[in-house]
Amino acid sequence: MANLKRYNDGLFKLDLWIRRLLTIGESGALYTALCDGVCDIVGAGTAVFTTIDIQAGTLTYMAASGGWNAMVKGLAVPMKSGNLCASVVACGTPLRIDRISSRADSCELLQVMDMDAALLVPVLEEGRVTACLSAFRVGNPFDQIDEQLLQQYAHTAAMVLRTVHLMVDLRRHAAMLEEENDERTRAEQKLAETNVFLNSVVDGVAEPMVVVGLDRRVIMTNRAARDFFQIAEAGSDEACHRLIHHRDTPCVRDEGMRCPLLDVRTAKRPVIATQEHRDRSGDKRVVEVMTSPLLGSDGTAIGIIEAFRDITDRRQAEETIRQMAYYDSLTGLPNRRLFNDRLRQSLALAQRSKRLLAVLFLDLDRFKLINDTLGHAVGDKLLMQVAKRLKGVCRRDGDTVARQGGDEFIINLSVISDVKDALKVAQKIIDSLRTPFVIDGHELFITTSIGISVFPYDGRTSDALVKNADFAMYRAKEQGRNNCQLYTPEMNSKAFERLSLENDLRKGLEREELVLYYQPKVNVDDGQISCMEALVRWQHPTLGLVPPARFIPLAEETGLIVPLGEWVLRTACRQNREWQKAGYPPMQVAVNISPRQLQQGSLVEVVERALSDSGLAPRWLVLEVTESIMMDGTESTLATFRVLERMGIHIAIDDFGTGYSSLHYLKKFPIHALKIDRSFIRDITTNPDDEAITSAVITMSKGLNLKVVAEGVETVEQLEVLRALQCTHMQGHLFSRPAPAEQFAPVFGRAAGAYLGFGTWC
């Protein structure tokens, strides 16, 4: 009865401990409670829970009851055959030991525990021994009831342990899942942030960018691209030819539309191409597309990245520059440079194909008259209309109509079969100009003179052909204008050179190629500049600075001296006035007047205009004339001189001594000064005759109350002789060579008297 009661009590306790164990969710605490349960159920002094790792061959003390727990917990020992637990594992049945000390296989631990009796039961999981529950006590040995209770406890505990282990595993899994979930959320968040960052970077790029897949679908676009191509969404997944080129089918190379996708796949590197697109407002834009391959993580191409740059403005600027460099801004025709390029190309072709080529050189007849009388604006419009008519005549491919400059045009007939063809074209041009031009209400008639040169007869280079066509054009002018002339070798002679120089001078006057140099006349008494003589120079575009000796006689012969002389007069008066305004010591300016200007009969008006336009007072102007003017002069010359004198203008006789040296005329004409020709001065120190003549002229001049100026003083010795002869005014290289006006400013600034350094100023 007592045993039954003990057994029932034990079962009751067992039930309580099992319930308690089920409330513990953590393994460590569970094992300790398990051991405490053993002590309570079977009345043990202490209990130990040991797990077995068969494969590793170890026993691990997982927990012990009471104070032993801290000592044994976690202790792993090899599963030796002498070990009590090992015996339980080996046979899989409980083991009861009444006197531990009598057992040879009791382990050191038990000996330390100093226990008498032991009861060990296996803990089975799915039929395998996985652990051992051991109860120990001092005194009474364990009996059958204890063994049954402990076995029952071990059996139930095994289920609890499994349940708890499952729950722990579940919890661990749940925690791992949660952690994984958090990690995924964090990764997704990071990805989203990266995407926002990348999109804002890509959107921040000012140039349009489009990413296209190998299937031609647009994967991505930036804001600039969406704006430019009017795409609604960033990755619209539409085909690129639709979105970008507004085509139903992909771009095909043979239609002249390069396909960047194909290009990049072929080249396997970035490719640059030019495309045309329409912008929002429908305007045509020229776009440069830089296409690069888009590579996947394994390095294979998965698409392309297209970066677009609008180069319309750059293209326009380039076109403007090209236009400016190669085209005439007034008529829009090719200019001389482009003409020469094209002529060289045509020549190479003509040489290869052994064909003829013609150059036509045109100059409009009396165009200057229209320009001068009706103004530049009308002249310009006339040139534009002439250009149009010329283009209308020369319409064949390869022909070039160019403006050479001014009223000159030049035409290249790149292929002709006969010289007559060139003559026919020239005649057509002459005919085309017959119909009058109506400009600003004026009906204008203009004709042209045309010179023709033909390759290979009249030259083999572009320069020779142009030059010879130019010569032929002069001949056409000579022949009475409004005609055409074929070049002949005789044209290339001195006479033609002169003719061409005359023509150049005419143009030079229009193009303001003339410049004035000045040479001072010095009063050696006080060292002051008393006068500046204006001496004209011609800044020829190819010949350089041409001296007057080369073109003044020609200008006189052709009458060009009249406009030229007027220009010199006006420029010199204006310059002197400017020097005065700048505060330099006042001095006269001397201008050479040619006989032709006097014969013209308008010298007085020209002088009056030059003075009033410049604001120069007449007393600061000297007109230098040669002796011959007085000798050849009629009463009208005398009358002109008298008017000029009354105006307050001074008149000087230039190169005195080389002509008649007539005293009679000196008395008759209102002369203020004499300039002794430099041929007397040159040898004045060595030739007593020259000295005597010079002395006589000086004495005579003083008698007539004339100022004397010695020309061409080059040395100090000449100066000393002249000074001894009482000549006070001198001019020559000793003081200064003729030089441009601006070079004298520093000289004028010097203190009075300092001019006589007798060195060269400029």
Ligand SMILES: Nc1nc2c(ncn2[C@@H]2O[C@@H]3COP(=O)(O)O[C@H]4[C@@H](O)[C@H](n5cnc6c(=O)[nH]c(N)nc65)O[C@@H]4COP(=O)(O)O[C@H]3[C@H]2O)c(=O)[nH]1
């Ligand atoms: N060897 C030498 N020569 C000196 C010396 N000092 C001055 N000369 C040169 O002598 C010439 C003096 O001018 P000119 O007798 O009127 O002779 C002038 C004048 O008759 C004419 N000329 C120059 N400008 C004009 C102009 O505007 N109108 C007209 N109608 N004739 C002009 O051309 C001529 C030559 O002018 P340029 O060549 O400038 O030559 C200038 C001058 O440079 C010197 O010490 N030694």
